[in-house]
Amino acid sequence: MQNDSEYLVEVKNIWKTFxxxxxxxxxxxxxxxxxxRDRKIVAVNDVSFQVKRGExxxxxxxxxxxKSTLIRCLLRLIEPDSGTALIEGKDVxxxxxxxxxEFRRTRVAMVFQHYGLLPHRSVLENVAFGLKLRGVxxxxxxxxxxxxxxxxGLKQWEKHYPSELSGGMQQRVGIARALVQDADLLLLDExxxxxxxxxxxxxxxxxxxxxHEFQKTMIFVTHDLNEALRLGSHxxxxxxxxxxxxxxxxxxxxxxxxxxxxxFVQIARGVVKDSPDKKGKIRSLPRRASGQDExxxxxxxx
Amino acid sequence: xxxxxxxxxxxxxIQDFVEWLNFICGPTFNAFSDSLRIMLINLEHLxxxxxxxxxxxxxxxxxxxxxxxxxxxxxxxxxxxxxxxFGLWEIAIETLAIVIISVILSLIVGVPxxxxxxxxxxxxxxxxxxxxxxxxxxxxxxxxxxxxxxxLGKVPAVVATFIYAVPPVQRLTNLGIRQVSTSIQEAxxxxxxxxxxxxxxxxxxxALPSILAGINQTTMMALSMxxxxxxxxxxxxxxxxxxxxNRIDVGRGFEAGWAIVVLAIIIDRLSQGVAQKWHIKSN
Numbered sequence: 001m002q003n004d005s006e007y008l009v010e011v012k013n014i015w016k017t018f019x020x021x022x023x024x025x026x027x028x029x030x031x032x033x034x035x036x037r038d039r040k041i042v043a044v045n046d047v048s049f050q051v052k053r054g055e056x057x058x059x060x061x062x063x064x065x066x067k068s069t070l071i072r073c074l075l076r077l078i079e080p081d082s083g084t085a086l087i088e089g090k091d092v093x094x095x096x097x098x099x100x101x102e103f104r105r106t107r108v109a110m111v112f113q114h115y116g117l118l119p120h121r122s123v124l125e126n127v128a129f130g131l132k133l134r135g136v137x138x139x140x141x142x143x144x145x146x147x148x149x150x151x152x153g154l155k156q157w158e159k160h161y162p163s164e165l166s167g168g169m170q171q172r173v174g175i176a177r178a179l180v181q182d183a184d185l186l187l188l189d190e191x192x193x194x195x196x197x198x199x200x201x202x203x204x205x206x207x208x209x210x211x212h213e214f215q216k217t218m219i220f221v222t223h224d225l226n227e228a229l230r231l232g233s234h235x236x237x238x239x240x241x242x243x244x245x246x247x248x249x250x251x252x253x254x255x256x257x258x259x260x261x262x263x264f265v266q267i268a269r270g271v272v273k274d275s276p277d278k279k280g281k282i283r284s285l286p287r288r289a290s291g292q293d294e295x296x297x298x299x300x301x302x
Numbered sequence: 303x304x305x306x307x308x309x310x311x312x313x314x315x316i317q318d319f320v321e322w323l324n325f326i327c328g329p330t331f332n333a334f335s336d337s338l339r340i341m342l343i344n345l346e347h348l349x350x351x352x353x354x355x356x357x358x359x360x361x362x363x364x365x366x367x368x369x370x371x372x373x374x375x376x377x378x379x380x381x382x383x384x385x386x387x388f389g390l391w392e393i394a395i396e397t398l399a400i401v402i403i404s405v406i407l408s409l410i411v412g413v414p415x416x417x418x419x420x421x422x423x424x425x426x427x428x429x430x431x432x433x434x435x436x437x438x439x440x441x442x443x444x445x446x447x448x449x450x451x452x453x454l455g456k457v458p459a460v461v462a463t464f465i466y467a468v469p470p471v472q473r474l475t476n477l478g479i480r481q482v483s484t485s486i487q488e489a490x491x492x493x494x495x496x497x498x499x500x501x502x503x504x505x506x507x508x509a510l511p512s513i514l515a516g517i518n519q520t521t522m523m524a525l526s527m528x529x530x531x532x533x534x535x536x537x538x539x540x541x542x543x544x545x546x547x548n549r550i551d552v553g554r555g556f557e558a559g560w561a562i563v564v565l566a567i568i569i570d571r572l573s574q575g576v577a578q579k580w581h582i583k584s585n
Contacts, residue, residue, distance in 0.1 A: 075492055077488055077491060077492055101494050101496055102494070103494075104491070104492060104493060104494035105493065105494030106494075109492075109493070110489070110492040110493075112485060112488070112489055112492075114485040115485075115489075116485050116486050116488060116489025116490075116492075117486070117489075118486060118490075118503075118504065118507075118508075119486075119508070120507050120508065120510075129490070129493060129503075130493040130494070132503075133490075133493055133494050133495050133499055133503075134494070177493075181493070
């Protein structure tokens, strides 16, 4: 069963559109959208990528660029319209309900921006939750959970409830909950976006340390280039649902493929001032970027 | 004037239908009626077997556990004492038995069907108008068939109270489950929760404050039915009120009304206390 390919994750031509029809939209239709009757928003536009074992693959883009949708498609929390996602050689998109449940329980674990912790369960129970779903005995799962909780530095908080913890600590619980699954692949959806800069940096270091220790493969979604540069061994920049540049972080910084990527690089360096030909004005980046970031709308059924 | 030629009544058909139903299902109704009556009598005996001072002690202790506040602890005991003082003790117990049985029936039916409403939009669309009708239809109207099916006495009272009291708990169960945060549910699904596990581990526990509020409302509705139910000979405090009404006996009416209010206040505070305790624990 072991897949010998050097790639743990192979994603091919994933499409996801939101709209009033469930029909699969062929590529041709997207290009020549005159006859399409439905108004659709393309969230993920023909994305393909591969992730090597043990690597941290960062997907970067502004909000609305489809990165969160993409990462959810890998777990089928959102059903992709078409395309395949091979994880450890198995096609997630072809799994039936039982296989999918089994896959989610054992092969992959996810960390969420909004933590998604159970408010009525203690930290220990929250971390052990995935094991409980798997049917692991109480004693065993609590012992495992306690070990991981110690690793993320929350030992004395085991018996507390999530609402008694700060945001950073809650996300540590979220990370512990993912680590205890002992899955090869971790999906992280903007895990540190809700935290203040100092805690965020600390958590990034923590994640790097844990990655070193556990040697997990991670797919990390963020909108922060600094974060991407610190963590990523490989990264992709997403815009309007499509990958516009992919490569090693260093290469992307040195050779941004277009203005959109260039802006990311500038703001990451703290350079927001524009080129002198624009009369030295300071341009606010978010406004300009959001103008470009509007989703593609296919078909106009009026 | 609405033209006389355009007149059509469904009343005789309803009458026929109910009589037919009564004829066909008579034995079933009787069996149901008997078992319900036995339950009621046993419960009443059980409640009466508890001496009055023990009631006061138990309620006071519960109040102390929930509030830890001197005044709030003493008041329920004093209120209960006044019921006995007015000579309404046995009658109040009779009412309490009807309310308890009706509420238990309401929960047995209301909570599962509330869950079904939360799971399926179709079930929700079917149930919503039914619940609306159950709540707005004057309770006298379904007291008539209840009386025909189950004769006079406490059983039709329980059935009518049940119909009146089910909607709140069913609605609030549905609402509570539907309002559970999607991000928490998504996380549970991402870790491989099946829809059954999601319901048991996440949705119902997080909806529990809402469900408890529904149970509280259902109990209050059941209590408010006691006067109407005494119309079919259910006895209890409602009967006292009706007798007072017939005799224009203001004092007697007030005493019976007072006893109903006391029951309501105590049941309400105690059940809210339970709900709050749970809420604090989870937050």
